[in-house]
Amino acid sequence: xxxxxKILRYEIHNTIRNKWVIIYAFFFFFVGYALFAFSGxxxxxxxxxxxxxxxxxxxxxxxxxxxYLYNSxxxxxxxxxxxxxxxxxxxxxxxxxTIPLSLSWAAGIFIPYLLFAKNYQQFDGLIMxxxxxxxxxxxxxxxxxxxxxxxxxxxxGLGFSLMIWLLLAVIYDGLILLVVYFFEDYPLExxxxxxxxxxxxxxxxxxxxxxFNISALMGYTGAVFQNFFGxxxxxxxxxxxLLIWIVVPIFLSTKSFSKKDF
Amino acid sequence: xxxxxxxxxxxxxxISSLCFTSNxxxxxxxxxxxxxxxxxxHAIQIAEAGDKIFIKSGYYAEGNIIVDKQITIIxxxxxxxxxxxxxxxxxxxxxxxxxxxxVIKNSGTSYLKENAGIRLEEVSNCRISNxxxxxxxxxxxxxxxxxxxxxxxxxxxxxxxxxxxxNGIHLWYCRDVSINNNTILNHRDGIYFEFVRNGRxxxxxxEGNLRYGLHFMFSDSCEYRENTFENNGAGVAVMYTKNxxxxxxxxxHNWGTASYGILLKDISDSKISFNQFExxxxxxxxxxxxxxxxxxxxxxKNGWAIKLMANSMGNIFNENNFIANxxxxxxxxxxxxxxxxxxxWSSYSGYDLNKDGYGDVPFRPVTMxxxxxxxxxxxxxxxxxxxxxxxxxxxxIIPALTPxxxxxxxPRMRMINEKSDF
Amino acid sequence: MKNLxxxxxxxxxxxxxxxxxxxxxxxxxxxxxxxxxxxxxxxxGSGKTTLIKSVLGLVKPSSGMIEVDGENIxxxxxxxxxxGYMPQIARYPENLTANELLSLVKQLRNSSDLNAxxxxxxxxxxxxxxxxxxxLSGGTKQKVSATIAFAFNPKIYFLDEPTxxxxxxxSSFFKDLVLKEKQNKKTIVLTSHIMSEVQExxxxxxxxxxxxxxxxxxxxxxxxNQKETKLERAIAELMNEAMP
Numbered sequence: 072x073x074x075x076x077k078i079l080r081y082e083i084h085n086t087i088r089n090k091w092v093i094i095y096a097f098f099f100f101f102v103g104y105a106l107f108a109f110s111g112x113x114x115x116x117x118x119x120x121x122x123x124x125x126x127x128x129x130x131x132x133x134x135x136x137x138x139y140l141y142n143s144x145x146x147x148x149x150x151x152x153x154x155x156x157x158x159x160x161x162x163x164x165x166x167x168x169t170i171p172l173s174l175s176w177a178a179g180i181f182i183p184y185l186l187f188a189k190n191y192q193q194f195d196g197l198i199m200x201x202x203x204x205x206x207x208x209x210x211x212x213x214x215x216x217x218x219x220x221x222x223x224x225x226x227x228g229l230g231f232s233l234m235i236w237l238l239l240a241v242i243y244d245g246l247i248l249l250v251v252y253f254f255e256d257y258p259l260e261x262x263x264x265x266x267x268x269x270x271x272x273x274x275x276x277x278x279x280x281x282x283f284n285i286s287a288l289m290g291y292t293g294a295v296f297q298n299f300f301g302x303x304x305x306x307x308x309x310x311x312x313l314l315i316w317i318v319v320p321i322f323l324s325t326k327s328f329s330k331k332d333f
Numbered sequence: 334x335x336x337x338x339x340x341x342x343x344x345x346x347x348i349s350s351l352c353f354t355s356n357x358x359x360x361x362x363x364x365x366x367x368x369x370x371x372x373x374x375h376a377i378q379i380a381e382a383g384d385k386i387f388i389k390s391g392y393y394a395e396g397n398i399i400v401d402k403q404i405t406i407i408x409x410x411x412x413x414x415x416x417x418x419x420x421x422x423x424x425x426x427x428x429x430x431x432x433x434x435x436v437i438k439n440s441g442t443s444y445l446k447e448n449a450g451i452r453l454e455e456v457s458n459c460r461i462s463n464x465x466x467x468x469x470x471x472x473x474x475x476x477x478x479x480x481x482x483x484x485x486x487x488x489x490x491x492x493x494x495x496x497x498x499x500n501g502i503h504l505w506y507c508r509d510v511s512i513n514n515n516t517i518l519n520h521r522d523g524i525y526f527e528f529v530r531n532g533r534x535x536x537x538x539x540e541g542n543l544r545y546g547l548h549f550m551f552s553d554s555c556e557y558r559e560n561t562f563e564n565n566g567a568g569v570a571v572m573y574t575k576n577x578x579x580x581x582x583x584x585x586h587n588w589g590t591a592s593y594g595i596l597l598k599d600i601s602d603s604k605i606s607f608n609q610f611e612x613x614x615x616x617x618x619x620x621x622x623x624x625x626x627x628x629x630x631x632x633x634k635n636g637w638a639i640k641l642m643a644n645s646m647g648n649i650f651n652e653n654n655f656i657a658n659x660x661x662x663x664x665x666x667x668x669x670x671x672x673x674x675x676x677x678w679s680s681y682s683g684y685d686l687n688k689d690g691y692g693d694v695p696f697r698p699v700t701m702x703x704x705x706x707x708x709x710x711x712x713x714x715x716x717x718x719x720x721x722x723x724x725x726x727x728x729x730i731i732p733a734l735t736p737x738x739x740x741x742x743x744p745r746m747r748m749i750n751e752k753s754d755f
Numbered sequence: 756m757k758n759l760x761x762x763x764x765x766x767x768x769x770x771x772x773x774x775x776x777x778x779x780x781x782x783x784x785x786x787x788x789x790x791x792x793x794x795x796x797x798x799x800g801s802g803k804t805t806l807i808k809s810v811l812g813l814v815k816p817s818s819g820m821i822e823v824d825g826e827n828i829x830x831x832x833x834x835x836x837x838x839g840y841m842p843q844i845a846r847y848p849e850n851l852t853a854n855e856l857l858s859l860v861k862q863l864r865n866s867s868d869l870n871a872x873x874x875x876x877x878x879x880x881x882x883x884x885x886x887x888x889x890x891l892s893g894g895t896k897q898k899v900s901a902t903i904a905f906a907f908n909p910k911i912y913f914l915d916e917p918t919x920x921x922x923x924x925x926s927s928f929f930k931d932l933v934l935k936e937k938q939n940k941k942t943i944v945l946t947s948h949i950m951s952e953v954q955e956x957x958x959x960x961x962x963x964x965x966x967x968x969x970x971x972x973x974x975x976x977x978x979x980n981q982k983e984t985k986l987e988r989a990i991a992e993l994m995n996e997a998m999p
């Protein structure tokens with residue numbers, strides 16, 4: 072734990088100065104600025120921001136995460152020749168990457184909110200956006216790390232990261248739609264809930280829908296989803312699944328990292 | 334000199350005639366615990382046409398009170414008339430009756446009889462104003478009456494189940510009735526019309542009713558202006574009617590599995606304009622309607638701004654603002670016989686090269702996803718997903734599922750500002 | 756008196772390592788004596804670096820056992836406190852500075868006897884310490900590596916091609932440094948392709964070919980065996996014998 076904190080501090084120091092992390096922060100700053108200053112309605116800004124968060128954060132976390140770990144290879148070797156255990160080193164690097172990455176985009180939207188959102192309305196929405204985006208950063212950096220530990224070939228690893236993104240962000244929803252059409256005669260609401268919470272992007276999207284697109288979700292089927300995700304049990308299960316999505320890849324990648332030859 | 338005499342004579346005549354009139358037609362009867370006349374029934378019994386009955390502050394529980402004379406009943410300092418949850422309270426059977434200033438409560442819930450706080454039965458020229466109705470089965474009930482006015486009443490029910498709750502203001506076979514400035518809360522339907530002609534409903538506030546904020550059927554040539562319908566179980570329902578004018582009303586937060594800003598069923602030759610629809614599950618649901626002009630309305634943040642069923646035709650949607658709705662227009666068919674023109678759509682992303690204020694590319698308000706959701710409601714869970722967005726983009730380039738004819742060929746580039754453009 | 760004989764001894768017993776199906780190390784048994792300079796030589800791909808990395812714990816053995824200074828290195832990381840390592844290629848996180856890296860290693864080692872000052876002076880690194888690594892040349896990074904390896908006064912050194920990127924002046928200084936540590940009775944393991952360097956520095960030589968040890972002994976005994984005066988030729992002959 073002590074060793075991990077030492078690595079963590081250095082990693083944060085290193086990552087926060089990474090030009091891509093800075094560009095990432097500025098990207099969200101300008102998007103946030105444009106939305107908060109010009110859309111007039113904070114809710115509308117949140118919906119647009121959420122759409123961006125749901126697309127950008129997973130793909131940036133995946134690509135940045137895997138490139139970062141590939142580029143840290145020599146650093147890892149260097150550190151491993153020092154008296155430190157592999158788990159501490161790995162977790163130090165993981166949190167040292169995800170924390171600055173999350174801080175970067177969160178600051179990117181928080182500052183324009185403070186500067187431009189009128190009357191600071193809907194602060195809870197901003198907090199929710201930041202929590203969900205941070206959870207997604209943790210999930211997809213963990214997946215990226217798992218991929219780059221298992222796959223030594225950088226090009227293949229990046230390709231695989233992109234595939235994972237494409238699968239979870241796009242193809243998965245297409246498959247759900249196919250399921251809906253194939254089994255149209257069956258009551259599918261529960262199946263849909265099950266399918267949605269097993270995909271972190273869908274899960275994040277639905278949690279947000281319930282907060283901000285409530286009108287559409289009050290329709291007949293929407294109400295079923297609303298009742299589930301709006302209930303304490305639903306919130307608990309959603310959080311549980313998001314945690315699973317963070318913990319399992321971290322666990323697997325720590326294990327792979329411990330066995331890996333450098 | 335002559336003039337002076339003439340003036341004096343005229344004055345005498347006027348004064349004496351005033352005295353005569355008041356003496357002959359307008360006795361004032363005071364009902365109070367302290368006065369000799371302690372009950373309203375007693376007062377009505379001794380009253381003659383044209384009399385005024387003043388009911389002083391107090392508590393009166395007299396069962397059914399039948400007003401069968403042309404009298405005016407005025408409450409002072411909020412006298413309470415309690416029906417004790419049994420039967421009807423006031424039954425008016427004479428013309429020219431006016432009732433105001435009373436607190437009327439607890440008319441009896443019944444499955445057989447529609448007990449009201451005040452019932453007007455086959456009368457004309459009556460006025461019910463400035464009363465407070467609390468926990469009545471039906472509050473105000475007009476049957477076969479005409480030229481009456483219901484105004485400035487505050488009507489609140491106790492939310493129960495739909496089956497044992499009655500309507501706030503209920504009209505059946507009436508004509509030339511105006512309903513102004515009333516507040517109706519927590520009844521079954523806020524305002525209910527059946528077979529009404531020439532009703533004028535203005536500046537009422539209807540909130541939290543179990544079923545509809547406003548509900549009318551077979552009621553032609555009525556006008557609804559400046560009313561607010563908020564948080565009603567199923568919004569507003571308008572059925573089997575023609576020549577309806579709905580203007581400057583505010584439909585807000587009508588949320589639920591079958592809830593609408595307005596539900597239009599078999600409506601024709603009507604006009605809906607300058608209304609605001611905000612955060613309703615469905616802004617306007619249109620089924621079997623024709624020749625309706627929907628013009629200069631604002632649709633904001635509704636689940637569906639307009640659901641237009643295929644059996645509707647000849648309707649015109651002009652110069653409306655569609656802002657941040659999850660779905661702007663959805664329909665259940667590839668056919669379309671309605672016109673959309675010059676609306677502002679916040680989801681429009683076209684350009685205006687010739688600077689005439691209208692986009693150069695037509696806008697298709699019906700997305701592919703809205704068609705999918707219409708067929709497979711459970712797919713709603715995919716709302717806002719990237720896959721769905723890609724699908725919608727693909728569909729907007731090469732339409733396959735959405736009605737090709739349903740386009741706005743002149744989408745506005747800027748929102749229509751209420752103050753300057755309306 | 757300290758018993759120097761067993762101090763810093765490295766024992767490698769039945770070490771095997773597979774990368775996929777290729778056997779990179781074939782049953783290595785090796786005992787590295789304390790207080791001596793042992794050079795591991797062999798052609799590219801013979802397994803030198805893998806062997807060193809196995810001892811460091813960077814590569815996990817497929818089977819076999821490694822002991823460093825009496826400690827089994829399996830599931831152990833504290834033994835690396837006794838080791839200074841210079842990797843073949845020095846690459847570091849590009850935004851970190853040498854100073855930050857030094858202090859990180861210092862913290863990890865919990866070491867107070869940081870004698871980096873002299874090294875920095877000798878390698879003329881003082882002006883480079885605050886620059887991020889992305890602005891440093893390969894040679895400079897190599898000097899930083901050397902500084903980190905030697906700064907903490909470890910018992911054992913692993914130097915993988917240490918002089919490859921160094922200029923002649925630094926290279927010469929570096930060799931003096933190795934000889935000085937040898938006099939301090941440190942155990943030094945190095946690999947090099949420059950045989951004159953090996954001849955200059957090493958006491959013992961381990962010749963590795965295709966994952967097997969083909970010779971282990973003093974340089975003198977190797978020269979005598981092969982009836983040569985130059986180490987380079989002796990090694991070349993060893994290779995020719997192995998691959999006719």
